[in-house]
Amino acid sequence: MHPIERLRYVARASGADQDVLVRESAGALAALGFDPAGLVTACRRIVDRHPTSGALWWLCARVLTATDPTREGWRAAEEIEADGTAGLLGDALPDDATVVVVGWPELAGDALLRRGDATVLAVDGQGAASGFVRRLHRADVEAVEIPSSGTASAVLAAQVVLVEAMAAGPSGMVASAGSYAAAAVARHAGVPVWGVVGIGRLLPRRMWDALLERLDADDPWEADVELVPIELFDALAGPAGVESVEAGLRRVSAPVAPELFRTTAF
Numbered sequence: 001m002h003p004i005e006r007l008r009y010v011a012r013a014s015g016a017d018q019d020v021l022v023r024e025s026a027g028a029l030a031a032l033g034f035d036p037a038g039l040v041t042a043c044r045r046i047v048d049r050h051p052t053s054g055a056l057w058w059l060c061a062r063v064l065t066a067t068d069p070t071r072e073g074w075r076a077a078e079e080i081e082a083d084g085t086a087g088l089l090g091d092a093l094p095d096d097a098t099v100v101v102v103g104w105p106e107l108a109g110d111a112l113l114r115r116g117d118a119t120v121l122a123v124d125g126q127g128a129a130s131g132f133v134r135r136l137h138r139a140d141v142e143a144v145e146i147p148s149s150g151t152a153s154a155v156l157a158a159q160v161v162l163v164e165a166m167a168a169g170p171s172g173m174v175a176s177a178g179s180y181a182a183a184a185v186a187r188h189a190g191v192p193v194w195g196v197v198g199i200g201r202l203l204p205r206r207m208w209d210a211l212l213e214r215l216d217a218d219d220p221w222e223a224d225v226e227l228v229p230i231e232l233f234d235a236l237a238g239p240a241g242v243e244s245v246e247a248g249l250r251r252v253s254a255p256v257a258p259e260l261f262r263t264t265a266f
Contacts, residue, residue, distance in 0.1 A: 017106050018055040018166075018198065019080045025056060026073035029063055039069055040259045048263050051214035052174050052225050054167030054201035054254075055080060061207060061257035076200070083199040085239050086110035089162075092242040093118060097159040100146075100186075103176035104132035105164035108196045113139050121146050121154040125176040126224050148178055152185045161186040162237075163228055164196040169208025170249060172230045173197070174215065177223060183232040194242060195233045202238070204252050210261045 032038045043060035059076045066072035090111035103125025120143040122129040129145045136143035146154045165173035186193045236248025
C-alpha cells in the first residue's frame, strides 16, 4: 500500500485501540522516508483526523523532533505495545471490588479481564458498553450494562470509578462522554476516582492546549468525548502504577512539536 493511502486508512479508522493506531501510523510515516515537509503534512493530517488520541499526538511529536524519524516512530510503537499500565492497574484494584467504567475502556478493560474477580458496572457510552459487557462475560467476569440514567446509582454502589483517558494534560482528561458525570458523583459521594493514563496519552501543556483547541464544538452535549477536570481525580494509573495525581502528571514523555499547532485538511 502506498504510504499516502495508508495514512488515509489510518485517518478513516474509528474506534481502533491506541496501539493499533500508533503502529499503523508509524508504518505509514516510516514509508515516507526522510522527507521533512512530507512528514510535517502527514503528522498534521493524522492529529487533525484523530484530535482526541493523545498517543498519536505523542507519536507525531516524537517523529517530528527526532534526528531519525523512522527509527523513532517504530520505537514509539514498541513502547505503546509494551505498556504495563493494565497489569499494574489490575494488581492495584481491591479484591472483589465493584468497579464503574464508562463505555469500552481499552486499558482498564484489560486490567479487569486480568483481575477476574471484579464486578464491573459499565455505564453506556455512545453504545459501546454492551459490547464491552459481552467481552467480559465471555471471560467469566461479572458485568452489568448500566444505562446513562443509572450512572449515579452505579457509582454509589462501587468501590472505585475508573476513567480512561484518550488524552490527558495539566487541566484534565479527554474521556468518553458520561465520564464527567460519573467522576463528579463519585467525588461528591467520596468514591475514589482513578484516571487511567497509558503510555503516550499524557501531553505537555502546549501540546495539550493545541489538542483542546480542536475539541471546541457548537453542541458539546452531542459529542462522543468530554473534558473531565483534573480536580475530580484521586489518583492516576499509568506505566508506573497507581500514584498521586501530582506524581502522575510529572510523567510527561511527549516533546513539544510546534509544527502540529497548525491544521492541514485532507
